[in-house]
Amino acid sequence: MSKTIMEHSEASEVFNRDEPYVDWHDETLWFVRQKRDKSSKLLPEWEELRETASQIKNYVLSELDELLVQFEQKAKENGVHVHWAANAAEHNEIVLNLLKQHGITAMVKSKSMLTEECHMNEFLSKNGIDVIDTDLGERIVQLRKEPPSHIVLPAIHLKKKDIGDLFHEHLGTEAGATDPQYLAEAARQHLRDKFMTRRAALTGVNFAVADTGAFVVATNEGNADMGAHLADIHIASMGFEKIIPKQEHLGVFLRLLARSATGQPVTAYNSHFKKPREGQEMHIIIVDNGRTTQLGRADFRNSLKCIRCGACMNTCPVYRRSGGHSYHNAVAGPIGSILAPNLDMTKYADLPFASTLCGSCSNVCPVKIDIHDQLYKWRQVLAKGGHVPQTKGIGIRAMSMVxxxxxxxxxxxxxxxxxxxxxxxxxxxxxxxxxxxxxxxxxxxxxxxxxxxxxxxx
Amino acid sequence: MQTREEMLRKIRLNKPERTSLPANIRFDSQYEDTESKFVETLTAIYTEVVIVKNWEELAVKAGELYEGVVNKATTIPELNNWADFSLNVADPHELEMIEILILKAEFGVAENGAVWISDNYLPHRVLPFITQNLALAIPRSAIVNNMHDAYERLTDTTGWGCFIAGPSKTADIEQSLVVGAHGARSMVIFLVEEA
Known part of the structure; x- marks a missing residue:
């Protein structure tokens, strides 16, 4: 991330200096939220679907160990290698070693928030591995040397002109060009070349299915599949909460995911990987990185139910007016604000306060995470632990006196x-x-x- | 191995009390006419649906739709005369030249326009993604209501499969939709009556 980390309120202040820009950002995300509303209302059973998804995820948390063991066994039977990583460093080492074993120095990657969380690109690059992000939005922010500002829409904070200038510099497009069709075409050509020449591909995992050992990766661009099916080695990284018990449960989650995220009925590509293709190696890395700790916090464990749709960000009045980068964490917005303090209470103490507690996030969450309640509860935990700045303490004490x-x-x-x-x-x-x-x-x-x-x- | 045991130990220690799975995971939003819903959904996601009587008629239609195009490939034997690009290659990278590809697929889903295709239908997994333009052919009778029905129908035990809904797309540049991100730039679904 940036050299010196600004607290959310400071960063938002910078973000808010340009009023027309903030208005545009606000409206753009609200438009996505409206698409979600329209799309969800087309399903009369929407609320039942949310409740069902929530119950399945509750079950997952209560049976995590058994489901993971079952998944591992099935995946191994399918010819897939399974690795376990306790933290970011172990995850990154596993990836590096796999690449080294194959003498590979360049890799394509499709969207994986987990690798952002693990700061994998930075680590691999220091070790001589060139990682190319292939999701268009992710490639854009990678070329700008900044992290994604949104988990589903990584470059949502940028205007066409910013991207035009960026592509002019890096991809040789015409100066001043801002036509999205033209710019996307340039990126397609640029990234096709990468797909054709890279021998390793890393993807994220949307769902890992315990009873079949398969994992599902959803994209709209087709970049996960382009990478994985052309590479000699496919590495899939997953946070262990991505597990679901049965294949039929995908029916529930795939109906919810894209509608919640962008308002589409389903993503364009929903790829079910079970066995490597002939001559290919497939690896899955199951990552903890603080998740077992979060599982042990009764008030906060529900955050592990998240399916990373981003609906809570699009609806959040604070996110829309402060931008993803002000959260200084891989996952921004309301869900990021309840996940991050688990990783580091001092560093992320500001985030649970970046909310009006209006509850809109909880209302749109497809797996019914009590996000705004958790934001409120984190405030208590952080204040008790002495992680809240003095000034806030004085204010709260004065208020309590009054x-x-x-x-x-x-x-x-x-x-x-x-x-x-x-x-x-x-x-x-x-x-x-x-x-x-x-x-x-x-x-x-x-x-x-x-x-x-x-x-x-x- | 040590990491694995340690992670599992911590999970056992920290996980909540066991809850049960919901008994019902199916919902019955049924469409009176799955085919018209399927067509409606696909039209909204930039996909043309063409109904043909049989494979021979499909070959004729394909000739019309993709007139003048070179590097045409297919997995459908009845279309062998139409195609001019062989899928019989050892290295999937060689498939990059394909301009239009017509593939047999298994079934469609009315609610979201997705079509299931898998190893059963493909000599190379990368085919539906690497081609510039894609067409999938399914039996006209093979359209299910929603994703619950889809997974009930899915008995596929192959190593890889995908629900594909429309052409490749992105909205990463200021939320402007661009069709043809990395995968197919256009998509046609053929519904074959006598398949």
């Missing part, structure tokens, strides 16, 4: 209202964090309490 003394509360409310009316500059200034990027509301003439007391008397 709120616990009714008479003082009434007096300060009256004082606040009169200050906002008579001397508005006292609050409408840059010292008040609530004034940043927004106007203070018109203060009401009286509080609800005053109104209630008056009307009760009458």
């Amino acid at each position: 709120l616990s003394q009714p008479r003082f509360y009434q007096w300060s409310g009256r004082l606040g209202r009169s200050v906002m009316r008579t001397v508005p500059f006292m609050v409408n200034n840059s010292l008040n964090p609530w004034y940043k990027q927004r106007d203070m509301p018109e203060p009401p003439k009286e509080s609800f309490r005053d109104w209630y007391v008056r009307n009760r008397k009458e």
